[in-house]
Amino acid sequence: MSETVLRTRDLTKHYGDHAAVHAMSIRLERGRIYGLIGRNGAGKTTLMRLIAGLSIPNSGSIELFGADAERPRTADLARIGTLIESPSLHGGMTARQNMHLHRLLRGVPDPRVEERLLELVGLAGTGRKKVRDFSLGMRQRLGIALALIADPELLILDEPVNGLDPQGVVEVRRLVRSLAEERGMTVLISSHNLPELFQTATDYLIVEGGELRMTLTLEELEAQTQQYLEVAAADPAALLTALEEAWPDAEARVMPGGTVRLPHHADRAEQVLRTLVAADVWPTRLAREGESLESFFLSVIGGERA
Amino acid sequence: MINQLRADLYAIGRTGPVLICLAVAVLAAALYTVLQHSLAAGDLGPEAASGVQVLSDALMVSLMGPLLFGALVAQPFETTSVHNSLLASGRGAFVGAKTVLTAAAVTALSLPYGIAVLIGLATEQEFAPAIPTAFSQLLAAGGGLDGGRVGEILAITATMAVLTTAKLSVCLPLAFVLRRPLVVMAIGFVWGFLADLIGSTAADVEGLDALVRLTPFARDHVPGLDATGGDLVGTLAVSLVFIALMGLVSWLLFRRADVK
Numbered sequence: 001m002s003e004t005v006l007r008t009r010d011l012t013k014h015y016g017d018h019a020a021v022h023a024m025s026i027r028l029e030r031g032r033i034y035g036l037i038g039r040n041g042a043g044k045t046t047l048m049r050l051i052a053g054l055s056i057p058n059s060g061s062i063e064l065f066g067a068d069a070e071r072p073r074t075a076d077l078a079r080i081g082t083l084i085e086s087p088s089l090h091g092g093m094t095a096r097q098n099m100h101l102h103r104l105l106r107g108v109p110d111p112r113v114e115e116r117l118l119e120l121v122g123l124a125g126t127g128r129k130k131v132r133d134f135s136l137g138m139r140q141r142l143g144i145a146l147a148l149i150a151d152p153e154l155l156i157l158d159e160p161v162n163g164l165d166p167q168g169v170v171e172v173r174r175l176v177r178s179l180a181e182e183r184g185m186t187v188l189i190s191s192h193n194l195p196e197l198f199q200t201a202t203d204y205l206i207v208e209g210g211e212l213r214m215t216l217t218l219e220e221l222e223a224q225t226q227q228y229l230e231v232a233a234a235d236p237a238a239l240l241t242a243l244e245e246a247w248p249d250a251e252a253r254v255m256p257g258g259t260v261r262l263p264h265h266a267d268r269a270e271q272v273l274r275t276l277v278a279a280d281v282w283p284t285r286l287a288r289e290g291e292s293l294e295s296f297f298l299s300v301i302g303g304e305r306a
Numbered sequence: 307m308i309n310q311l312r313a314d315l316y317a318i319g320r321t322g323p324v325l326i327c328l329a330v331a332v333l334a335a336a337l338y339t340v341l342q343h344s345l346a347a348g349d350l351g352p353e354a355a356s357g358v359q360v361l362s363d364a365l366m367v368s369l370m371g372p373l374l375f376g377a378l379v380a381q382p383f384e385t386t387s388v389h390n391s392l393l394a395s396g397r398g399a400f401v402g403a404k405t406v407l408t409a410a411a412v413t414a415l416s417l418p419y420g421i422a423v424l425i426g427l428a429t430e431q432e433f434a435p436a437i438p439t440a441f442s443q444l445l446a447a448g449g450g451l452d453g454g455r456v457g458e459i460l461a462i463t464a465t466m467a468v469l470t471t472a473k474l475s476v477c478l479p480l481a482f483v484l485r486r487p488l489v490v491m492a493i494g495f496v497w498g499f500l501a502d503l504i505g506s507t508a509a510d511v512e513g514l515d516a517l518v519r520l521t522p523f524a525r526d527h528v529p530g531l532d533a534t535g536g537d538l539v540g541t542l543a544v545s546l547v548f549i550a551l552m553g554l555v556s557w558l559l560f561r562r563a564d565v566k
Binding site for chain 1: 310312313316320385386387389391392395563564566
């Protein structure tokens with residue numbers, strides 16, 4: 001049975017009259033990567049702050065590692081690593097000195113963790129270079145290393161690929177996946193980069209207007225965003241027979257109204273047309289359909305911004 | 307709390323504000339002592355006294371103390387390093403560590419003035435106070451330096467340093483609320499002068515005088531040449547309790563505050 005790392009119940013945070021997070025109930029399981037998706041101002045960062053104990057909820061509760069409370073206990077917070085908005089860096093120090101400072105802060109006894117994490121994020125060779133002279137991408141990578149310094153069980157990353165070049169994005173993706181798969185770390189990660197989240201996360205939380213609109217697994221998201229070829233003909237039975245004879249593994253699905261969906265043939269319209277004509281089945285409709293990641297996201301949150 | 311203190315001490319050793327302020331305090335104390343001798347010797351006219359007093363502990367500590375509160379308490383909110391602090395040890399430990407650290411750092415700013423008094427007295431030269439602070443009066447009083455006198459000056463120095471820190475410790479809750487180093491510094495600097503004025507005025511109001519004596523703002527607490535051991539202990543106790551009270555106020559203000 002999967003272990004629950006975090007559960008929020010009706011979590012609500014108001015700033016004046018504005019509900020940044022409203023009655024949000026989520027559950028995160030150990031070893032999974034949760035992509036937090038939402039527009040600017042949707043409540044992603046506020047939710048992360050609430051979980052990390054940086055903000056105090058107006059109502060609702062946070063159950064962290066099995067301990068239920070209005071807000072997380074200090075002992076449980078120590079099991080979390082965060083990179084929220086901007087990395088916690090001292091510009092006048094080197095990467096190694098920043099690592100050392102945060103190792104002292106978190107009470108981690110083994111000094112070797114500093115070098116190991118710097119190597120992990122590709123900053124082992126920065127030597128005496130001050131962090132103030134780092135690029136945005138280097139700062140982000142150091143921020144991730146700092147978030148990992150106490151070997152957290154729950155890692156919260158707010159826009160971690162901001163400012164990273166394509167190679168850096170791939171490295172962060174690999175790192176996050178390996179942390180979840182090899183160490184059983186639970187990761188909550190937000191990003192505006194939907195395709196990137198699609199490749200990284202195992203589960204998705206879609207938020208809008210401070211409310212949780214949908215939770216779904218990668219498999220469910222793939223099903224929702226799959227492209228397919230939709231074919232219709234005057235004789236649906238003949239149409240289905242012709243398609244199944246040509247592609248026995250096509251997983252053709254007959255839809256209400258008699259149209260047939262071919263999930264693996266979105267790019268093979270011409271081939272399908274030739275096959276049907278050869279079988280003397282004349283299609284009345286042949287179209288590529290299905291939602292892209294972006295259009296699915298927009299449909300969940302209620303369309304494009306006015 | 308220990309982890310937070312260790313991390314803060316590590317950061318202090320590698321970043322500017324505290325070390326720079328301490329260096330400035332040492333230089334100012336040395337220069338102030340030399341110039342007080344020049345005033346006494348007539349190398350500087352009485353009209354120069356107002357310029358010389360800029361280097362006094364009264365002004366320098368009032369200026370640099372709030373700066374340290376801003377740098378040590380408010381700065382982590384700007385750099386977001388407070389995130390890791392709160393995850394590591396919680397809000398109570400964070401406030402506790404910052405209270406201890408800022409109190410120690412601001413107290414250290416006054417110590418060079420006490421050491422300068424010792425060195426000045428050892429030279430057996432004459433000194434004229436540019437402004438009648440406790441340190442200037444000790445220096446101007448002259449007298450030989452035996453073991454008892456050294457101990458007396460060290461005790462007055464420590465008491466005066468802690469008293470000044472206590473007066474400025476209102477910057478601690480300010481820093482937790484405002485979280486802007488420069489704003490804390492500006493308000494703290496003005497407060498340094500207003501506090502003595504308010505304390506003096508309130509002490510003259512019947513009924514309020516007893517209350518003011520429970521705070522570091524009472525004139526009676528400034529250790530003079532004739533201060534007894536009991537006076538110094540009383541002043542130290544009032545100062546330390548006040549600093550602890552400011553720590554408590556900070557915690558009450560911060561325990562449920564949102565952190566950006």
